[in-house]
Each structure stands twice: as C-alpha cells, then as structure tokens.
Amino acid sequence: MATNGERRYFEQLDATDPLREIRALFDLPDDRVFLNGNSLGPPPRETWNRLQEGMLRWRDDMNAAWWDHQWLQLPTVIGDRIGALIGAAPGQVVVGDSTSVNLFKLLCGALYAQSAGGRSVVLTDRDNFPSDLYIADGVARYVHPAATVRRVPAGEIIDHLGDDVAVVLLSHVDYRTGHLLPMRRINERAHAAGALVLWDLAHSAGVVPIDVDDAGTDLAVGCGYKFLNGGPGAPGYMYVAERLLPDFEQPVTGWLGHTRPFDFTADYQPDPGIARLTTGCPPLLSLLALDEGVSLTARADLAAVRAKSVALSREFIALAETRLARFGIEVTGPVDGAQRGSHVSLRYESAERLAEGLAATGFHLELRPPELLRFGLAPLHVRYVDLFDCVAAMEKLLADADHGGLPR
Ligand SMILES: Cc1ncc(COP(=O)(O)O)c(C=O)c1O
Numbered sequence: 001m002a003t004n005g006e007r008r009y010f011e012q013l014d015a016t017d018p019l020r021e022i023r024a025l026f027d028l029p030d031d032r033v034f035l036n037g038n039s040l041g042p043p044p045r046e047t048w049n050r051l052q053e054g055m056l057r058w059r060d061d062m063n064a065a066w067w068d069h070q071w072l073q074l075p076t077v078i079g080d081r082i083g084a085l086i087g088a089a090p091g092q093v094v095v096g097d098s099t100s101v102n103l104f105k106l107l108c109g110a111l112y113a114q115s116a117g118g119r120s121v122v123l124t125d126r127d128n129f130p131s132d133l134y135i136a137d138g139v140a141r142y143v144h145p146a147a148t149v150r151r152v153p154a155g156e157i158i159d160h161l162g163d164d165v166a167v168v169l170l171s172h173v174d175y176r177t178g179h180l181l182p183m184r185r186i187n188e189r190a191h192a193a194g195a196l197v198l199w200d201l202a203h204s205a206g207v208v209p210i211d212v213d214d215a216g217t218d219l220a221v222g223c224g225y226k227f228l229n230g231g232p233g234a235p236g237y238m239y240v241a242e243r244l245l246p247d248f249e250q251p252v253t254g255w256l257g258h259t260r261p262f263d264f265t266a267d268y269q270p271d272p273g274i275a276r277l278t279t280g281c282p283p284l285l286s287l288l289a290l291d292e293g294v295s296l297t298a299r300a301d302l303a304a305v306r307a308k309s310v311a312l313s314r315e316f317i318a319l320a321e322t323r324l325a326r327f328g329i330e331v332t333g334p335v336d337g338a339q340r341g342s343h344v345s346l347r348y349e350s351a352e353r354l355a356e357g358l359a360a361t362g363f364h365l366e367l368r369p370p371e372l373l374r375f376g377l378a379p380l381h382v383r384y385v386d387l388f389d390c391v392a393a394m395e396k397l398l399a400d401a402d403h404g405g406l407p408r
C-alpha cells in the first residue's frame with residue numbers, strides 16, 4: 001500500500017474516485033491545473049454547443065426566439081434547477097443580475113420587511129466578502145438612512161443579536177479561510193431574536209450540501225460562475241422562502257417583475273411569485289451557459305461531491321503541513337473538514353511571487369493579498385494527483401527560492 005508521501009497513493013485515490021468520469025465533461029487544458037474553480041469554474045464541453053445553438057436561434061428566429069424557446073422563463077426555470085442543488089422547493093429561486101445586485105435587492109427587501117417592528121441594524125461578519133460589506137453600507141447610506149451596519153467577528157454574531165437587529169448578513173463559507181458557518185443554528189438563533197438571515201452561498205452552492213428550506217433559511221444569494229460553472233460573469237441567483245414571498249418587496253421594480261409585463265400598464269404591480277425579484281431582460285446567452293454549468297453540476301451526487309471535497313482538503317492540508325511548513329507556509333481556517341467549504345488558503349509572506357512561480361509551472365490558483373494563496377478544490381474536476389503535483393512544485397520553487405529561484 002502506497003503512503004501519502006508517494007504520487008502512487010494519489011493515483012490510487014483517483015482510480016477509485018466515484019466522480020472520476022465527470023471530469024471528462026469539462027473542457028480542461030492539458031498543460032495546466034485548474035485550482036481556482038471556486039472563483040471561475042471551467043467550461044463544460046457542452047457549453048460550446050449550447051451557445052452555438054443560442055446564436056443560431058437568435059439569427060434564425062430573431063425576436064420570436066424569446067417566445068418560441070421560452071427564453072423569458074429561463075430565469076425561473078434555471079432558478080428551480082439551482083433550487084434543487086440548495087434544497088429549495090420550486091418557485092423560490094430566480095436567476096437575476098450579479099450577486100452584488102441581487103444582494104442589494106434582498107437586503108433592501110429585508111430591511112423594509114422589518115421596518116414596521118422598528119428594527120434597523122444589519123449585523124454582519126466584519127470579514128465578510130468586501131462587496132457584501134460595500135452593498136450593506138450603500139443600502140444604509142442611500143436607501144434606508146435609518147439603517148446601520150454593525151460589523152462583528154463571525155464567531156460573535158449570536159452574541160450581538162439585539163432587539164434592534166433587522167437582518168443578519170453572512171457568507172456561508174468564508175471566501176478566504178474556507179470556514180463553513182452552521183446555517184441552521186444561526187437561523188434558529190436569529191429567528192428567536194426576531195431577525196431575518198440573508199446568506200451568501202457563493203462558495204458553498206454546488207459543493208456543500210445545503211437544505212435552505214429545511215434549515216429555515218429566509219433569504220439567500222449566490223454566484224453562477226464559481227462551483228456552478230456558469231462562465232465568466234454568469235448571473236447569480238436569489239432565494240426567498242415561500243412564507244416571505246407574498247409580501248416581499250424589492251426596490252428595482254422593472255417591467256419583468258410586473259405580474260403582466262406585456263400589458264404595458266403605467267403602474268407597477270409585482271408578480272405574485274419569485275419573478276417579482278426580476279427587473280429587466282435577462283442576459284440570454286449567459287443564461288444558456290449557466291444552464292449547462294448547473295446541469296453538469298447536478299449530474300453528480302452531492303453527498304459524493306462533499307465526501308471528495310473533504311478528502312481533497314484533508315490530503316492537501318496534510319501535504320502542506322508535512323512538506324511546506326518548513327518554508328514558513330501556514331494553513332488557514334479550520335482543519336476539521338466538517339467545518340470548511342471546498343477551498344484551502346495557505347499563508348506565505350511572499351504569496352504573490354509564489355503564485356507567479358506556480359502559474360509559470362502550470363498551476364493556476366488565486367491570490368488574496370497580502371499573504372494568502374487560495375486553492376479551489378472543486379471535486380468535479382480536481383484530481384488527487386493534481387494536489388500532490390502542485391505541492392511538489394511549490395516545494396521545489398521554495399527550495400530554489402532559498403537560492404534566489406522565485407520570480408521577482
Ligand atoms: C462571497 C462572494 N460574494 C459575492 C461576490 C460578488 O459576486 P458578483 O461579482 O457576481 O457580484 C463574490 C465574488 O467573488 C464572492 O466571492
């Protein structure tokens with residue numbers, strides 16, 4: 001039996017990986033290893049065909065394509081497909097604009113829903129993804145002047161649930177450390193304190209089993225281009241629990257959120273369902289690509305995806321600790337796989353130079369300045385052997401660096 005100091009050990013893990021056949025459905029380069037699928041998932045092979053088909057329909061059917069191919073329904077159709085990946089029954093998820101814009105809409109709606117009770121605080125993790133913090137500040141500044149944003153450490157959220165808190169805004173998985181928050185427990189505690197919770201699922205949907213309905217989640221947003229493989233700039237999505245939907249209001253009241261947009265009436269009347277969250281024409285070609293990414297993601301059993309994600313993280317952390325610690329590299333975030341999402345960040349003082357060196361040897365990951373190297377361990381296409389090879393490449397670069405070998 002090979003040990004985890006040998007490449008053969010990782011080859012054996014790949015040979016028995018129940019997800020190994022799915023990798024072939026991606027259009028991956030032969031000469032590079034894609035370790036940033038948690039930021040931009042690679043293209044599914046089928047996306048080429050789907051986009052070409054969309055182009056042909058656009059050319060041949062022109063404006064009628066919107067009707068002939070049910071293009072206007074795609075935001076809710078794909079929304080339901082994403083819903084199946086995050087445990088939402090149909091009718092509660094819709095694809096919208098970017099995650100940031102979607103977050104703006106839901107945050108405004110949550111504050112509005114809570115305003116009758118005099119609650120006006122947005123309680124959030126001080127290390128939340130910057131766009132989420134900026135949007136919260138922007139909402140407080142420009143839309144709800146009575147609102148304030150309270151930033152506290154993620155581990156202290158529950159201690160700050162006072163009777164002025166309207167909404168708790170959290171990322172399910174921390175974009176830097178990979179720390180996975182306990183959704184159900186936070187929902188329960190927030191609800192007991194009278195607050196709503198708005199989750200950002202950008203780094204968990206498609207890779208961590210989520211059951212938004214069962215966990216009593218109120219509101220959520222997420223990205224289409226990360227683990228859902230929807231492509232660069234793919235639109236994100238919004239979840240509003242059915243129990244909140246009939247009264248849920250959002251401020252960007254465009255015509256496609258209207259109950260009968262093609263009546264062209266002068267006054268706005270929101271759609272009774274999740275379509276009230278939409279605004280204008282959907283980005284059709286991007287939706288087709290997103291649909292392919294979501295369909296590919298949905299082909300895998302999410303329990304197997306999670307099991308491989310935990311195993312990849314465990315192996316990667318063990319390799320980093322045994323082979324890289326002597327160069328001053330540290331693993332960030334929880335070591336326990338149950339408490340992390342599907343990326344691992346390593347701290348290193350010359351992170352940028354090391355990332356450049358790795359890119360030059362074919363390993364593509366991400367830098368989170370100043371000192372973090374973030375490795376996306378997407379179970380649908382990352383192999384165990386990729387991790388062994390990447391750590392071996394890092395070890396070589398770092399050993400050479402002691403002799404001036406890293407790029408300057
Ligand atoms: C956790 C998280 N939330 C939000 C966003 C922003 O997404 P968008 O560019 O679609 O607004 C990102 C982007 O990387 C993210 O990682």
